[in-house]
Amino acid sequence: MKACTFKFLAVIFLFTALAAAQDVASFEKRVTVKKLPNGLTIVICERPEAPVFSFFTMVDAGSAQDPMDKTGLAHMFEHMAFKGTDKIGTTNYPAEKAALEKVEVAYAAYIAERDKTVGRDEAKLKKLEQAWNDDSAAADKYVVPNQFGKIIEQNGGQDLNAFTDYDETAYHYSLPSNRLELWAYLESERFLHPVMREFYKERNVVIEERRLRTDSNPTGRLLEQFNAEAFEAHPYHRPTVGWMSDLNSFSATDAKHFFDKYYVAANMVVAIAGDIKAAQAMPILEKYFGRLPASQKPDETTTVEPPQNSEREVTLEEQAQPLYLEGYHRPDYRSKDDAVYDAITDLMSEGRTSRLYRALVRDKKIASFAAGFTGLPGTKYPHLFAFYAVPMPGHSTKEIGDAIHAEIERLKKEDISDEELKMIRTRSKANLIRGLNDNEGLATDLAIYQTRYGDWRELFYSVDRIDKVSKADIRRVANETFTDTNRTVGVIETASQNGEKSEPESNHDSPPSQGASDQGGAR
Numbered sequence: 145m146k147a148c149t150f151k152f153l154a155v156i157f158l159f160t161a162l163a164a165a166q167d168v169a170s171f172e173k174r175v176t177v178k179k180l181p182n183g184l185t186i187v188i189c190e191r192p193e194a195p196v197f198s199f200f201t202m203v204d205a206g207s208a209q210d211p212m213d214k215t216g217l218a219h220m221f222e223h224m225a226f227k228g229t230d231k232i233g234t235t236n237y238p239a240e241k242a243a244l245e246k247v248e249v250a251y252a253a254y255i256a257e258r259d260k261t262v263g264r265d266e267a268k269l270k271k272l273e274q275a276w277n278d279d280s281a282a283a284d285k286y287v288v289p290n291q292f293g294k295i296i297e298q299n300g301g302q303d304l305n306a307f308t309d310y311d312e313t314a315y316h317y318s319l320p321s322n323r324l325e326l327w328a329y330l331e332s333e334r335f336l337h338p339v340m341r342e343f344y345k346e347r348n349v350v351i352e353e354r355r356l357r358t359d360s361n362p363t364g365r366l367l368e369q370f371n372a373e374a375f376e377a378h379p380y381h382r383p384t385v386g387w388m389s390d391l392n393s394f395s396a397t398d399a400k401h402f403f404d405k406y407y408v409a410a411n412m413v414v415a416i417a418g419d420i421k422a423a424q425a426m427p428i429l430e431k432y433f434g435r436l437p438a439s440q441k442p443d444e445t446t447t448v449e450p451p452q453n454s455e456r457e458v459t460l461e462e463q464a465q466p467l468y469l470e471g472y473h474r475p476d477y478r479s480k481d482d483a484v485y486d487a488i489t490d491l492m493s494e495g496r497t498s499r500l501y502r503a504l505v506r507d508k509k510i511a512s513f514a515a516g517f518t519g520l521p522g523t524k525y526p527h528l529f530a531f532y533a534v535p536m537p538g539h540s541t542k543e544i545g546d547a548i549h550a551e552i553e554r555l556k557k558e559d560i561s562d563e564e565l566k567m568i569r570t571r572s573k574a575n576l577i578r579g580l581n582d583n584e585g586l587a588t589d590l591a592i593y594q595t596r597y598g599d600w601r602e603l604f605y606s607v608d609r610i611d612k613v614s615k616a617d618i619r620r621v622a623n624e625t626f627t628d629t630n631r632t633v634g635v636i637e638t639a640s641q642n643g644e645k646s647e648p649e650s651n652h653d654s655p656p657s658q659g660a661s662d663q664g665g666a667r
Contacts, residue, residue, distance in 0.1 A: 168604040175590070175600060176422035178430075182438035183410030186429050187590045187600055189417040191583060197418025198318040198583035201331060202591040204413075205406035206311045207384040208446065208522065214394040216350065216386015217402045219308040221338075223346050224399060225315065226306070228292045229337040232330075237339075240286035244340065247283050248397050250276040251344070255393065280344055287341055295330065299323050303584070308384060310522035312595070318583065321419040325428050331414070332432040335407055340396035347391060354385045362464035362636055369458045370634035371521055374471055374528060378449040380521050408439035415591035415600075417583040449473070449526060456632040461639040466535050468544040469634040471520055471528035472625050477596060483609035484621045485518040485529055490568045491560060491618070492516035492531070492551070497567070499554070500533070504547050510539040514548070524596070528632075529625060541635045555622040559615040572610045576603070 174190040210217045230237045254272040257264060296304055296317060304317040319327050358364035368383050375381035385391075414433065416425070452473055474485060492500050493515035500514040514533035521527065531552075533544045579585045593603040 168601050171604070172601075176426065177594065177600065178426060180409065180430060180434050182434060182436055183408070183441070184433050184436060185413045185594060186426070186433065187413065187415040187594050188420065188422040188425055188429075189415070189586055189590060190420065190422060191417050191586065192419045195321045195419050196318055196583065197321055197324065197416055197420050198587045199316060199327065199331070199414060199416045200584075200587040200591040201315040202413045202415070202595050203313045203407055204311075204411045204595055205442070206309050206313055206522070207382060207386075208310045208379040208525065209402075209406060209442075210379070210382065210386070211398075211402075213390060214386075214398055214402075215382045215390045216354075216384070217390075217394055217399060218313055218406075219384055219386065220347065220350060220394070221399050221403055221407075222306050222308045222313050222315075223350065224338060224340055224343065224403075225334055226292055227341050227346070228288070228339060229333045230339055231333070231337070232295065233288050233291045233339065233341060235286050235288060237286075240283060240339075240341065243279065243283035243286065244396070247276065247279045247344075248395060250279045251395055252397075255395070259393075284342060284345075292330070292334065299326055310380060310384060311524035312592075314588075314591070316584065316588070318418075324420055324425060325432075328428050328432040332435060335412075336435055338400075338403060338407075340399055343396035343399065347394075350385065351388070351391050354383075354388060354391065358383065358385060359388075362460060362462040363467060365462075366458065366460050366467065366469065366634050366636055367521075369460070370469060370471070370632065373456050373458050373634070374452075374473070374632040375449055377447045378525060379446060380449075380525065380527065384521075406442055408442070409433075409436040410439060410441040412436075413591045413595045415587045415594065417586040417590065446525070452630050452632070455628055458632075458634045459637060460635070461637050463639060464636060466541050466638050467532065467634075467636040468535065468541040468548075469530060469532040470545065470548070471530040471632050471634075472627070472630045473526060474518065474529050474625055476526050477523040481617070481621050483606065484613050484617045486572070486606075487568050487610055487613045488529070488555070488618060488622065489517050490571055491555075491564060494568075494571055499551050500531070500548070503551055504533055504544070508547060510536055510543050510547060512536055514544075516548075541637065545633065552622065552626045556619060556626065558619075560618055565613075565615060568613070569611050572607050576607050 171189070176188045176190075177185065179185045205218060207215065207218045227233055230241075234240050250272070254269070254276045257269045257272050293304055296319070300320045300323065302318045306313070306315040315331070358368055371383070372381045414429070416429075475481070479485075490498075492498055495501070496506070498515075500516060504511040504514040511533040512535075514531075516529070516531040518529045519527060520530045531548045533548065535541060535544050579589055589603050590600045594600045596602075
């Protein structure tokens with residue numbers, strides 16, 4: 145018993161020590177922020193624990209910025225950012241540039257004939273398609289495949305990747321500290337001189353990505369239709385990967401126009417964390433990233449989603465395991481109640497002591513997994529607080545919905561316990577500390593908070609805000625948000641090949657994808 149007590153006290157002591165070492169005051173001594181004359185913001189965190197560094201380049205534009213008839217364009221450019229520059233990935237750029245211009249002329253002619261509603265000439269269309277393919281093949285002769293990624297790997301780079309979601313596009317990997325200047329050159333160069341090489345070949349890769357993750361995936365189809373039902377007006381109703389008709393239509397010229405509008409210095413934050421000294425690194429970063437042209441931050445005005453005044457529902461009958469999902473509209477991340485929603489997420493979903501796990505999984509045994517979370521499908525604009533669960537065999541999605549609603553009613557009518565409130569606050573601090581324990585997570589958080597709030601310190605202040613959340617706040621927000629008329633429900637019902645409902649074996653006990661992020665880029 146004494147040994148157990150000693151171990152417990154040791155853990156508490158260690159946690160307290162870590163927390164003290166990772167407060168905002170300690171980070172202020174190690175973090176340097178500078179906004180360059182062109183508008184790009186650089187955040188450097190000195191963390192000399194190993195001779196490596198990680199970075200996170202955040203572009204404040206995602207699929208919510210896709211043009212209406214060109215959905216998937218933000219994600220498409222993310223793929224293009226790995227194709228190199230006018231110096232990397234080519235054997236003869238002047239010749240390649242001329243060849244790529246011919247490709248665009250040929251493609252525009254092909255699309256103009258293909259999309260005629262009256263008088264399309266099929267024989268002419270075939271010739272135009274062949275001309276486009278021939279010009280593409282001629283341009284491909286100048287390509288050095290994957291040269292950008294190979295340079296990074298040859299210099300010790302790790303975890304080269306990127307992602308596009310509804311709110312932003314981000315690029316990240318890690319390198320040895322003595323490769324800082326090489327990284328600064330490569331990362332700035334691909335946004336200074338991007339080349340739309342192999343665009344249509346890569347577009348086919350994205351089309352296959354859509355087929356795999358959405359068209360051939362019941363959960364993917366449900367999430368796509370669920371978002372389209374929940375958001376009638378706001379761009380959140382469009383898929384990150386894009387609609388198939390748009391993927392088969394937009395051009396490399398369109399991608400370049402998207403880049404020119406959104407990949408401007410004022411719309412980018414670059415965060416670096418690791419074994420680097422800000423005094424030595426900042427001149428290097430200014431030298432390379434300062435080359436990006438100055439431009440104003442793009443206008444972010446978008447359609448405001450009107451209030452929902454009736455319950456909406458999407459039901460898919462699939463030869464797949466059943467799934468229950470529901471979402472409620474809530475304000476964006478700048479809401480005064482944002483920390484309250486985070487507290488409710490923790491209460492309902494954090495670990496085996498969470499309310500949904502205890503009620504649906506442990507006690508009633510009607511679900512293999514259950515959770516509630518905020519941030520579907522993004523957070524930058526008003527979005528959804530969602531609940532979902534995977535039914536056990538023999539149990540219906542209606543049972544799941546009723547059980548979730550019972551837990552929601554508890555939130556609305558009863559104060560949570562003192563112990564629950566204490567655990568929410570403790571876990572928020574623990575989660576912060578875990579996120580700061582590696583360069584990748586640290587660079588990511590610094591870039592996100594600097595972008596969203598204009599101050600990386602908000603990463604720490606968010607914990608303070610959760611500390612101030614009261615029992616009354618949770619009841620108030622639950623009553624304001626979780627109403628029947630504010631609810632959208634998405635359900636997968638299992639159907640056999642003859643269309644009759646069946647009960648497959650349950651083998652899914654982990655959260656499904658939220659559908660808010662589409663990983664891609666480096667392959």
